Every structure is written in structure tokens, then in C-alpha cells.
Amino acid sequence: MSAEFSTEVPTLEVRDLQTRFHTRGGVLPVVNGVSFTLDRGKVLGLVGESGSGKSVTGFSIMGLVDPPGVVEGGQVLFQGKDLTQLKPAERRALRGNRIAMIFQDPMATLNPVLRVDTQMMEAVHAHRKVSSAEARQQAANALALMGIPSPNDRLRAYPHQLSGGMRQRVAIAIALLHGPDLIIADEPTTALDVTIQAQILSEMQKLVRETGTSLIWISHDLSVVAGLADDIAVMYAGRIVEHGTVDDVLDHPQHPYTQGLIGSLPSANRRGARLRQIPGMAPNLLQMPAGCAFAPRCARASAACDTLPEMVRPRPEAQAHEVRCFHFGPAPALAEATA
């Protein structure tokens, strides 16, 4: 625990990030006051349903939000420097170099008409002035680092000649080319089958441990995050509703939404019984409730939930555990099970 409160500047500190989409129907608060800190060499799992704002949070940190989306407030401190204040060229110099991103669909993130070596060498040359031979060598090394056999053959291949898992390894290798300090991975294993997913997860885990890279792993899959992350932040409708270490959030979930997510995992249910689900639907961002966004779906909601709850520390024994709820507490089903 004490290491987390060291004097070292954290790799990433996000403070009150606000990203809004100005659509014809109105202004959507897609990311609404997100704050978190990520230390060197740590893995943060950013979890939530589709549309909860987790991907846009990643894009906002990268500075890749396109109109109609605009980052309108908050700070993104990368090694103490506020990225939102940088000029576009300065930001571009960091992107792909110190901060890298891995995308969800490995079929789509590689350019279909360019060979792997063309794409990788271009990525090298974007940030380093080296000879082509050297760039090629670095590309081959990065592929080898991702556990790709005979990297020189793979370099000469076109993306369509590689399998899905191989393509995602190549995409990750491209992200690793410059030894970034921060990697933002946006559901990179969702499109892969579970065995490949497991392999890639273990490669990532090893890399993070060996290189001290910090990692934000965006996912809707709690079971993936459980094995990989140090911390988990659960997002709902643009806000972080629960944040803590993996043990805090998964073993002692305090927010009804987190409990609902965990309860929805098929393995948590009894065989043959109806699968549990969270009643209702994610709120329309155009008509956000003034208070807690989860209140309409929440069994514990009361009149108090009409005002927005602050982040509070529900458990004195877990200093890092925070939850945005007035009625926090263990889940009834879990309480029964442990009682």
C-alpha cells in the first residue's frame, strides 16, 4: 500500500475530465468529471457498459476526440504536464511515442493495402530519425517481443495474411515500438477467441511488469480485468461510480451498479437458473437525471438520490476504495452468501 503514496510523480493523473458531444439533439456529457491517478507500472481497468464513456475517456487522454466531441474541461497530467494545454504538434510528438493506443478491432486497425513492415517502419520514423535498416530491425524486435515467431517473414506479409490474434499482436507491437510510458488499450481482446485472449493478456502482463509501462485497460469484461489490473474504475453514464483496488471492487463492491455488473456474470449465477440482469437501460445522455444517473434502475434509490452523490470512502480499512453512492454497502445477495 505504501508504494502507492510515494512521492514519485504519477504517470497519469486525470482531474475532472469533461468531454461533451455537441449534436443536433443537444449537448451530450459523454465524460462527466472523471478523475483518477495511475502510477508507474500499474494497470487500471476501466470498466462499464457500452456508452458509459470509457472509450471516450481513452480518446480524450490521447487527444483524439473528433468533432462534434470536445474536451471542455479538466486536466490530463501526463508525468506532471497538462496535455490539454499542449499545442497540437507537441501532443502529436507524445502520441505513439510516450503514449500509445491499442484498438479494439485488429482487422481494422492495420491498413489493408500496406505491408506490415511499411506500417511499422513508418511508425518508427514518425518519432525517430533512424535509417530504414535500423527501423526494420526495431520493428522485427518489437514483433519478437510480442512472441511472434519468424518476425522477418511476418514483416513482409500483408495484414489479410495474418490471423486475428497475430494481427492484434502486430498492433500491440506497433504500440510498443517506442517503449511508451503509458498504453491505453481499448478492448483489445474483445474480438479474439478466449485462448488467444489469454495468451495476449499474459504477454501484456509480462510486458508491463518488465518495462514499467502504465496501462489503462478499457473493457466491459470484468473477468478479463480481474486477472490483469491493479485498480478498477467502474464507469456509468460518463462518471466513475466506484474506484479501488481489484480486491476492493470485486470482493467488496459497494455501489449497486458494480454489484449488478458482478451479479450479471454468468458464473456468479446458479446453473439452470435465469441469468441475472440489471433492470432498465442506461440513461439517455440528453436527459440525464440531475442526481445519481443510476437511480432510476436502482433498488436502493431514495429522495436523496436526486442530488449528485460525491465520491466517499465506504470502508475505513481500504483507503483507496471510493464509491459515488449515498446508499453504499455490500450487496444483499453477497451478504447472504457470506453470512
Added chain:
Amino acid sequence: MKAQRSFDEHSIWWRVGADFLHSRVAVAGLVLLALVVLAALAAPWITPQNPYDLMQLDVLDARLHPGTPSSAAGYTYWLGTDGQGRDLYSAIIYGLRISLLVGVGSAAIAAVLGTLVGLLAAYAGGKLDALLMRLVDLLLSFPTILMALMILAYVGKGVGNVVLTLVLLEWAYYARTARGQALVETQREYVEAARGLGLARWRILTGHILPNCLPPLLVIGALQIARAITLEATLSFLGLGVPITEPSLGLLISNGYQYLLSNEYWISFFPGVALLATIVAINLVGDQLRDVLNPRLQK
């Protein structure tokens, strides 16, 4: 997606080439096109007469039937002669040169220019995009032949001026296609990934998006060459194309037109056949290219 091949023959263009050869008609078109191009390139060596050299023409040999031997030079006019005593076979081969030069030259220049304009419009967006695309709309909404006549009336005759006119008329097709394709490709995830690598926008546009835009542009290019040749022939026929001393196929047809009524069909007929063969060959190749490069038709 097809089964994985070995890593040595994997270029996308390789696959396109293999698919292209599946159609016999297209291969026939390709062979015909190759013959036409070869004949045009080798013109001085395969023709008995230089039709541009007025000293070699003999007015006494004017309007001879196909197969008549020449009176002085000692060869046979297999395709007859025209009103100036030109050997039509030589004139057709040399005319092919002019027609192909005008067609390929104007299509190539228009392709480069139009693609750049289209990419620029897609890249810049906003007002410049709107301005350029309205200009394209304007150009495409006028009857081509009318525009061509107006431009040629202003700049005057000559091979260079015909190419210029055709470029002015045809860049718009490439611009519209390149812009549309670039806008589609911009939405693809690999562009987002390239931005994530910190590549500059112009670099992404030329290095990543442009190669993905090439297939439709290639198809347009092939068909536009045929169009340009036809248009040049039309303009020459109307008397506004290339000068009479350097007859293209269209001009040869035009020259023979007045003799058609007196049964001297060959002066127009054989250049017409050559023009037809060239256009058909290019269109066959272009059509097959379109089928091969169309992602919707791919297995």
C-alpha cells in the same frame, strides 16, 4: 477471405492480376490493347510511309482502292489511300500514336490533378471543400462536347491544346471519386490508429488513405482513357482537334467522310475500325478491372 498463401506471392496487386486473367474476354481485350500499343510504339519500323512527311506523299496516288500497288515507291496500299495520297495503313498506325498519346496523356494528367484536388477537398473540409465540389458539379453539369468546343475555340488547335482541354474536362471525375473515397476511408479505424501513432494528417492522407482510394481511381482512369480518345476523335472530326498535318484517327475518319457517298468507303472505314478496336480493348480491360477491384464482388 481466401486461404493463406505462402509469404512470397502475397501482394494485393498480385491477387488482382490473377483474378483479372480469369475472364477470357478480358484477356482478349488485354492482348488486343497490347497489340495496339505495340503497333503505335513501333510505328516507324512497321509502316512503309511516314504520313506526316509531305515529300513522301504522291497526289497521283490519291483515293486508291485497298490493295492497289503504289505507282512509284514499290509497295502495296493494302488499305488504300486517302485524298492526299497517304497510305492509310501507315496513317492509321501513326494516327493511333496521336490518339493514344492524347488519351493516355490527358487521362494521366487529369488523374493526378483530380486526385490531388479530391484529397485536398477531403482533407481541408469546410469552405474549400464546398467550393471545389461545386466547381466539380458545375463542370460535370455542362455537355462535355460543348465545353470542349468552347475551350478549344479559345485556346486554338494543336495536340497540346487538345490534351489541355481534355484535362480541364476530366479532372472533375477523379476529384469527386477521390474525395468520396477519402471521406469513406477517413472513417476507418486504421486512420484512427495512424493518428494514434502520432503521424501528421497530410502524411496519413497520402501514405494511408490514398493507397486505399486507388482501385476505383484506376477503373475510372481506364475508362477515361477510352473516353478521351473518343472525345479527341469527335473534336478532330468537327475540325477543332489536332492539325491536319498530324492526322489522328478522328481526323482520318473526317477526311474520308466526304468520299463515303462516292463509294470510297475505305478512307473512313479502316480508321473507324482501328478506333473501335482500341476503344473496345480499353473498355474490356477497364470493365474487368472494375469487377476485380470491386470489393462487393469479391469472394
